Amino acid sequence: MAEAHQAVAFQFTVTPEGIDLQLSHQALSEIYLSGVRSWKKRIIRIKNNVISGVYPASPSSWLFVVIAILATMYTRSDPSMGLIAKIQEHLPVSQMSTQCQAVVSAVLFSTMLWLMLIFTMRLCLKQLLSYHRWMFEQHGKMSTTTKIWVALVRIFSGRKPLLYSYQGSLPNLPVPAIKDTVKRYLESVRPLMNDAEYKRMTNLATEFESSLGNRLQWYLKLKSLWASNYVSDWWEEYVYLRGRGPIMVNSNYYGMDFLYVTPTPIQAARAGNCIHAFFLYRRKLNKEELKPVSTVIPLCAAQCERIFNTARIPGEETDTVQHWQDSDYIVVYHRGRYFRLRVYQAGRLLSPREIEFQIQRILDDTTPPSQGEAKLGALTAGDRISWAKARAKFFSSGVNKRSLDCIERAAFFVTLDDEEHSMMGEDSAECLDRYAKSLLHGKCYDRWFDKSFSVVYYKNGKSGINAEHSWADAPVVAHVWEYTLAVDSFQLGYNEEGHCKGEVDSSLPRPQKLSWEITPECEEQISQSLAVAQALADDVDFHVFSFRDFGKGKIKKCRVSPDGFIQMALQLAYYRNRGTFCLTYEASMTRLFREGRTETVRSCTNESSAFVQALEGGEVSMIPADVCRRLFRAASEKHQHLYRMAMTGGGIDRHLFCLYVVSKYLGVDSPFLNEVLSEPWRLSTSQTPVQQVELFDMVNHSEYISCGGGFGPVADDGYGVSYMFLGENIINLHISCKHSCPETDAHKFGGQIRKALHDLLKLLSPNLKESNKTDEGRPEVKKDK
Template sequence: MAEARSATKEPIVHVEDFEEGQDVKWKVAWRSWRRTMLRRFFRVRNLIKNGMWPTSLWNLGVVVALVAIVMVTDYPIMKVVNDKFWNFGEYFYIPKGPPYFLPKVVIVSCLIGVIFFIVLLFIRRYLLRLLLSYRGWLYQNPKSQSIKTLIWCILVRIVSGSTPTTFACQLSLPRLPVPSVDSTLNKFLESVEPLFTSEENERLKKEAEEFRKTIAPKLQSLLVLKSWWATNYITDWWEKYIYLMGRSPLAINSNYYTMDNGFWKPTEHQSTRAAGLCYMLMQFKRKIEHEQVVPLLIRNTIPVCMYQYERLFGTTRVPREDFDEIVHYDSSVSKHIVVLRKGIYYKLDMFDTAGQPLAPYAIEKQIEWILQDADSQQESEGARSAEGLASLTTLERTDWARKRTKYLGSGINQESLAIVEKAAFMINLETRTFEGFTERAKFLLHGDGKVIWFDKSMCLHFFPDGRYGLTAEHSWGDAPVVAHLLEYSAYEEVLGELYKDGRAGNPDSINQDKVKPPVQLHWNVTDELAKIINEAGLFAKDTFSFSSLYFFLLQNNEDLDLCVRRHMDFGKGFVKSCKVSPDAFIQLALQLAYYRENSKFALTYEASMTRLYLNGRTETVRSLTKEACEFVKSMVEDNRTTEEKIHLLQNAGKVHQKLYRDCMSAEGWDRHMFALYVACKGLGYESDFLHHALTLPWTLSTSQTPQQQMVGNPTITPEHADKASPGGGFGPVSDQGYGVSYMIPEDTHFWFHVSSKKSCPTTNSDRFVDQIFTSLGEMKQLFTVQQNES
């Protein structure tokens, strides 16, 4: 039995904790106390520094010095101010004695300096918040901004003052405003007009009008009240009701993946690449904890919310019966990673016994030990008794919550589970190699049902050929945060000195005696639990459920139809010469491709960020506009001249670009309608309009993966085109539609990740990518013909 094998395992005790059976070493106790004090010191220091931003202690020192100078000098021009300061000092009893004036000068100057500093702090903070509420800059070309915007930009930089730490800007960001009901309803009705007949549109307008006149004012008042006290009136509801209350399995339905460099890799060794990336990720983690990550600034001026970075590491989505919980562990707990190899789990401490982070070479040696140890135990039934345990995280969430409590809620299983969930992140040392992008991406999205712990914020997969990829849980944060992390790592891999002669780091840079050995995690897998794990693995691969008189696929890796392909004919360099936004150009190509394939339009979701506001996450850009439809029809029906088609394309591109900017500026409407719906349900009302509006299927769900968030990153250039990442992707939102993720890495090419369901007779991911490429080619041909004619 598994519990008998676990009981006979030799306990693993760290040598540094004990000496010949005596009490704990005083040096270990001293180091532990010292690390705790340092951690608290930096935490308090950062809190004070962030609380003072955009001012600084330098401002306080200057004011104190100026007041003191005025008090001890006797310039006629400053006499009135001098008298005021000395009169203020009379309120304090100071014993007379030589030199009598010095204590009074010190007390008065310090008090006035502190008062002035506090007033200046709040004036600058609220002035900056007011300035950052201006959004006119978004609608102007950076190279041709108005005088008003230039003056505004100068004021922002003056008020911002010194370079902020990672989270310093949070208190100065504006809060997300609540749009008017009239604006939201009008924009929504306009966005769905191309999808319905005139009769359906009229019926929807009547429902909207009834909603506007009845319960909408009450719901709006509630949202306005919430916006006054909540940091963001949407985000907490969005996380709870969109993510955490979802009961579907995370694989394919919620989690997403990202890939490494397109055609370049720094090493052929699995252990070396794993060591280098683990080292870089832990460095980024420490930078976040010490608030040394440079906050993102749009146009090097406008800060965005960095809230999501707090939960990038050491975070787990814990399943509950009603709704899940996001649990984050701080740096004092989350100092290790969990390594999975051939079904065996290991705890790998990322700090040595002196509390210092492991060097890349030390991590590489630890990983090589794990590879050898796991490979030597592959025939051992006891060591691999928990193989496939991660498949439990692929289950429907309520089912997983119950099984987690019953089988992993006590004893050695609870202890091992706690180590997994408290880990900074997980890595999987895979045994299989996937040559093609599509095959590798498909594995990263859903695995084989055994190797991805879908609840963890991040799971990295390292392949025998030196490549890697990442699977991310979605509820804690959005893809741009993960993309920033991987861009930071790629920068160091390409331009840094992370690898030496194909290996990680320098062997002479470590003291192996201080490195803690990996610890194998043990699990008590009873026959009953083994059967459940096996069933969970089958569920992940191919499971049907009977509900509402229909068979529908809950989770099926084999049913996922994924295609990853690079478009090489042209990139954003050519698109910009056409005076069209690259994002708008691709969105119009998607509309044209879908219409050619299905002879109808599709409700389209494109994600945009609202991180210009405190705790902002995303807003929906509804890319299907009247102007886009008119352009698509002109291409399909071919009843317009080339000049007319180009005009329609450019006009549709401008409309889309404005729509995207509106969503960034809190002038979208989908999140507002979502909040109205939550308030409606919470107050016990029913609304046919809100129900219909929020249940329309997103046949096309699209997203652009950001590639260059670090200022001056030279790895994203045509010279480094082979090093640019293909980006990542996700599963289709609708079983009858497509999930499309695209990457615009640099000027010469695009990447597309298209997903759909094989069980749907009307979709085919390869065919749709062909249609996208054809559409892009036809759109390019318009401008080529125009240039030839001119």
């Protein structure tokens, strides 16, 4: 193939006159420019490491300290209290003049003083960032201690931090006391057990706390002293990488495009702008120009390192996450073919118009797939052991290995889908449901589920993202997705015809189709993996809707936390749906600590169950509304307390999980831990926050924001619920469950959530009128910008 020759720097043939060497100047030029680009990145990385390494000071502050010390020497004062003279006595260079030796000694002393100051500042900042009492103070009422703390944080935080500047100053995640974790655990399961069950669990917990628990805790504390985070590495390995079932649906999650706006109906143009925006984000990431994400204090940015050029590699016992430093191309899937598309030419990033041109070439390519190539991606959607064995047997050498390496090393994966998804149609709700299912699993073979993330571009210009979960959590992917959507629509834009702006270099080499040699035995394995994945995909029931009757604006007027309000609505809806309570999982982040990931908030509490029963239960329903309101506020405040505890290292589940891992390493069995770790999460919930509010105008253009994202159910007989507050008036919800369970129905549960939201608002503010806006039947807006 013509494009394959671009990768060959030279050719030679043996002739009667000798060896005829033919050099390709274009290939040599590309090699040279690639090397220059690589060295530029290394220099930037070294520079940023130095800047982050001395933060909150700056490298230039060293010069200030040196000049200050030298100036004092000329005034015949000795700020070193004799240390400069001591250093001068032990200098190994005797050929220097006395004055020169004094200057060198002063510089050495200044450098040591500067390093000591940096160490002290970082230690102070670390201690300041360990203070979390501000989170537990009443909203709007800041204590004097917290005011002093805020001032000190500003003093010690330095100026213009890079993305990773705070990493060395973030505190380590603390290990909670055994007795505190056991006490909070027993409190969390009380509403889920009758008296006999609770007494039995209490006995198990007490026995564990007084015997084996202390031994396991000792090992865990030892690890916390040695490791940056005592949870994260085990969480990644045992919760994600050692899972042997399919990661499609069970682990991967998705993010949606704008809900009511499609910036352009041209598939190649949308891909051109967005792919360019992704690489702009990667450039900022590599240069550490992204602002550190923060609440009041900065959050850990460690997960950002593996956004691009990363893949999950299957293994028979455990998978691994492989990250490469750089990649100048993406891999594109279209109609059963895989293409390698370079996005850099002569050392520069291709313009959006040029990427559109290359994408259109792929769309217009009529080359049929190779034998067995069309459904190859199903291997990443099936069981991990089968994929690991197939990878070792059929993709460990030759052309298959080269093509697989190409996919795994790509910056990210792109699918050009032949389907159309939007809010158009008579039944907009059903359109959204199909859209969600497509992003979560597609056809089970047209996504590469092992890549850190895959981007899908539909025939009508709609897009979406599917992300692998082991390397990072949803907020990290949401951050890059928000940036891409904003840059696509508000910065790059489109011309009047809907194409990307700019000119095209028509001499660009064509995207290179990857080659495969798939044997009949390998095809059989692909078919088996596809059958497993297809059965899993068909079983998923999805319901996505945009609740526009009211949002967090009216909820806040009731003086209630919007997140607490939603969680109480979910408890009420589940009780009405199933007639009982269940163990509820709400994801909370622990990124206030170094290498922190997530913690569980157990949203079903004694307070929430008391409120729901007061509102729903038989004779108790005669309880006055003011009593129900008091019970609701108690439940909401309890939930907020648990959320804050989880964020500040006082959660239950990660501690118990790590104790369980230690017990397995020691080869000891704990009936208490076995039961705790086997309890099913029948209601798994997560909020998707808008992190870069400054990129969007959610007041005047609320349609220009992602609809959020979702995930599959955690338990076979449970629900997965993701929700997102948009501006002050919209709540987007994503609900999943399984058709195979007769007791779950995503649409019915969605209806119960709607009713619960209205009932709670009516209870808390009976005189507050609700708007009658609804999203039903709202037409989609298509705009060319």
